[in-house]
Amino acid sequence: MSARVDADTGVDRGADSAGAPQPLRVIEIGAFTPVGGDARATAAAVRAGLCGFREHAYMVDTAGEPMRVAQVDGIDAALSGPARLAALLAPALVQALAPLGAGGDGPKVGVAVALPPMRPGTAADPAAAVDAVRALCRDRLGRRLGPFQGFASGHAGGYQALAQARAWLRDGQVDAAIVAGVDSYLDPLTLEWLEAEDQLHGAGPLNNAWGFIPGEAAGALLLTRRGGGDAPDGWADVLAVGLGRESKLNKSGEVCIGEGLTQALRRALDEVPEELVIDNVVCDMNGEAYRADEYGFSGLRVRDRLRDPTDFLAPADCWGDVGAAGLPLHLLLAASACRKGHAKGPLTLLWGSSDGGGRGAAVIRADVAVRA
Numbered sequence: 001m002s003a004r005v006d007a008d009t010g011v012d013r014g015a016d017s018a019g020a021p022q023p024l025r026v027i028e029i030g031a032f033t034p035v036g037g038d039a040r041a042t043a044a045a046v047r048a049g050l051c052g053f054r055e056h057a058y059m060v061d062t063a064g065e066p067m068r069v070a071q072v073d074g075i076d077a078a079l080s081g082p083a084r085l086a087a088l089l090a091p092a093l094v095q096a097l098a099p100l101g102a103g104g105d106g107p108k109v110g111v112a113v114a115l116p117p118m119r120p121g122t123a124a125d126p127a128a129a130v131d132a133v134r135a136l137c138r139d140r141l142g143r144r145l146g147p148f149q150g151f152a153s154g155h156a157g158g159y160q161a162l163a164q165a166r167a168w169l170r171d172g173q174v175d176a177a178i179v180a181g182v183d184s185y186l187d188p189l190t191l192e193w194l195e196a197e198d199q200l201h202g203a204g205p206l207n208n209a210w211g212f213i214p215g216e217a218a219g220a221l222l223l224t225r226r227g228g229g230d231a232p233d234g235w236a237d238v239l240a241v242g243l244g245r246e247s248k249l250n251k252s253g254e255v256c257i258g259e260g261l262t263q264a265l266r267r268a269l270d271e272v273p274e275e276l277v278i279d280n281v282v283c284d285m286n287g288e289a290y291r292a293d294e295y296g297f298s299g300l301r302v303r304d305r306l307r308d309p310t311d312f313l314a315p316a317d318c319w320g321d322v323g324a325a326g327l328p329l330h331l332l333l334a335a336s337a338c339r340k341g342h343a344k345g346p347l348t349l350l351w352g353s354s355d356g357g358g359r360g361a362a363v364i365r366a367d368v369a370v371r372a
Contacts, residue, residue, distance in 0.1 A: 021271055023226040023237040023365070024166060027176070029332045030095030030220040032088055034070040034319045038095055039219075042329070043336035046318045053213055053320065059191050063206040067191055070215035070320030080187050081123045082132035085115065088218040089133060089182040092328075093140055096178060096220035100144070107175030110146040110168040111137045114157025114181035114324035117356050121190030126152045133182070146174045151324075155284050155352040156243070157181060158327025159264070159360020163241045169225050179221045183323030185214030197251065201287060212286035215320025219328030235335040236366035239347075242267025244359035250290040258297035260359040265298055265351060268361040269305045272347070278305055278363065279345025280337065281312035282330040284352045286321040291353055307344065326352045327360070334364055341371035 029039045034052030036042030045052075055066035057077065075087050100106055115129050116122050123129055130150035138145050149164050151157035158181040165177035185194065194200040194214060201211035226237055244267065246260025269278070285291045299309035315333060316322075322329060327350065334348035346368055351361040 021166070021240065022170065023239050024169060024223045025226045025234045026221050026223055026236045026238060026331065026335065026364070027234040028096050028099050028222040029235055029328065029335070030092035030097075031218070031329055031332055032072060032091040033217040033322070033329065034072050034215060037074070037091065039332050040336075043332055046315050046333055047336070047340070047342065049318070051318055052215075056191070059188055061195055061200065061202055061207060063202065065202060065207070067195075068201065068213055069186055069191070070213055071186060072216055080121075082129045084184055085129055085182045086132045086136045088184060088216060089113075089180060089220070090136060092182075092218040092220040093136065093178070093180065096180070096222045097140060099222060100176070104142045104144070106144050108146040108173075109141055109144050110165060110174035110177040111141075111148045112161035112164040112177065112179050113150050114154075114161050114327065115150050115152040116183045116324050117152055117154045117354070119190060120193040121187030137178070153356055153358045154183070154323050154354040155326050156354040156358030156360040157324045159241060159243055159352060159362060160358070162238065162327060162362060163243060165223055166238070166241060169223065175224070177223045179223060179328060180219065181325040181328050182218040183325045184216030185321065185323065186216050190214070199288065210287060210289050212288055212316065213320035215316070215322045217319060217322040217325040217329060219325050219332060221328045221331060236331065236338070236364045238362060238364050240268040240271035240363040242269070242271070242361045244361075246294075246353075246357045246359055249357055250288070250355055256290060256294050258294045258301070260357065261294055261298040261351065261353060261361075262301050264359040264361040265302050265349070268349070268363050269302060272363050274305075276347060277307050278347045278349045279307050280334060280343050280348040281306065281309070282334050282348060282350050283312055283314055284316065284321070284326045284330070285312075285314040286316040294353060295351075306349065311344075327362070331362075331364060335366045338366035338368045341369040343368050
């Protein structure tokens with residue numbers, strides 16, 4: 001039977017709903033961000049509080065000030081649209097696939113990718129970005145490439161991709177899965193649109209101090225089913241995934257009280273034994289009041305499951321808003337904190353919030369190293 005995932009709940013309709021979901025193992029992580037060219041460099045930079053913000057080479061805002069962005073080094077500034085997304089994703093994908101080795105034969109690998117939603121500066125045809133990323137994956141995987149699915153929904157897309165990968169693995173369609181995310185807000189048309197929408201951060205009297213810094217990045221996770229004692233080493237286990245849908249959107253004029261995010265959080269937390277308390281939170285809050293208010297309401301509703309709802313990591317202050325790339329990069333930071341002994345405990349809640357209404361959450365577990 002083919003795996004089927006509900007787009008709003010993340011429930012695998014092809015799985016046995018009577019049993020608890022089997023954890024997935026994150027074998028490897030790839031990253032390409034404004035603060036690091038690979039996963040380990042990125043995690044170390046965020047831990048050190050390094051900031052990847054810079055003035056745009058030529059874009060200025062309506063106050064006459066250079067727009068501040070978080071740009072990845074090593075990408076041709078002339079690249080835009082699907083070509084830029086593929087160029088951003090390529091290094092992260094190579095890193096994540098490293099444990100599989102080279103060659104045309106090997107395990108069948110499914111690929112689920114989060115992509116930016118339709119907005120000024122993206123391709124007029126949403127399928128163009130999907131096709132560009134699929135071609136990249138086919139080039140890297142060859143005959144090993146299994147099912148491929150793109151989710152052009154922004155911040156929450158990574159959680160949709162994770163739910164899909166979990167369904168493929170449960171259903172036995174693939175031996176391993178790549179969950180990736182890639183986004184870039186740096187196209188001139190996108191930057192102009194962000195300013196027109198009053199979402200571009202700036203400190204001047206004509207700017208919005210509560211906007212966000214546009215960023216770009218890519219991240220990729222290599223996942224397998226979690227087995228018994230012979231399970232391969234890796235970064236972390238994915239215990240739970242939950243999706244939700246918010247109707248009161250940013251800039252709609254309606255007051256958002258976090259109903260959609262609460263759905264996603266509860267659906268993820270319901271898959272975790274209720275006696276376990278979540279130690280850490282990593283999320284995509286980016287400086288906008290809407291997102292802070294949304295989590296304020298949602299965090300209160302699930303506060304009995306969190307060690308401290310007010311203690312969270314929001315790395316947009318290092319690499320800007322990275323949109324659809326959020327999930328794999330946030331998982332990287334959570335797992336790295338456990339490896340280095342900085343985490344407050346083994347369980348981390350991740351969440352993301354799309355402008356289009358999609359909401360996603362996941363719970364991961366990683367052993368916390370004892371610091372000497």
